[in-house]
Amino acid sequence: QVQLVESGGGLVQAGGSLRLSCAASGRTFNNYAMGWFRQAPGKEREFVVASSPSGRITYYANSVKGRFTISRDNAKNTVYLQMNSLKPEDTAVYYCAAAPLAISMSHGDVDYWGQGTQVTVSS
Numbered sequence: 001q002v003q004l005v006e007s008g009g010g011l012v013q014a015g016g017s018l019r020l021s022c023a024a025s026g027r028t029f030n031n032y033a034m035g036w037f038r039q040a041p042g043k044e045r046e047f048v049v050a051s052s053p054s055g056r057i058t059y060y061a062n063s064v065k066g067r068f069t070i071s072r073d074n075a076k077n078t079v080y081l082q083m084n085s086l087k088p089e090d091t092a093v094y095y096c097a098a099a100p101l102a103i104s105m106s107h108g109d110v111d112y113w114g115q116g117t118q119v120t121v122s123s
Contacts, residue, residue, distance in 0.1 A: 009117030022096030
């Protein structure tokens with residue numbers, strides 16, 4: 001089992017920035033691809049970004065490319081999502097995710113989920 005706990009959500013104005021964190025515990029963090037999904041009200045959960053276990057390979061949704069950056073600190077069992085130039089359409093609950101492969105995560109294949117953290121971007 002892997003337990004994931006997100007933090008860092010909140011309210012920000014359009015154009016602003018937030019950094020989300022996801023702390024993992026349980027099985028070896030270094031063996032898992034880590035990533036983020038989001039779910040806006042009335043919409044399905046969608047893929048945002050995934051990072052390979054080493055962090056060297058990443059996949060981004062087109063909607064966040066150039067604005068969001070994933071990073072991970074394997075010594076701290078933590079993955080981060082730096083979100084810049086935020087837009088109102090980025091408003092959603094953001095979920096941390098873990099899976100064996102980053103490429104499969106980018107297609108929605110996830111083994112573990114966090115509980116989610118709310119991000120609200122005001123216009």
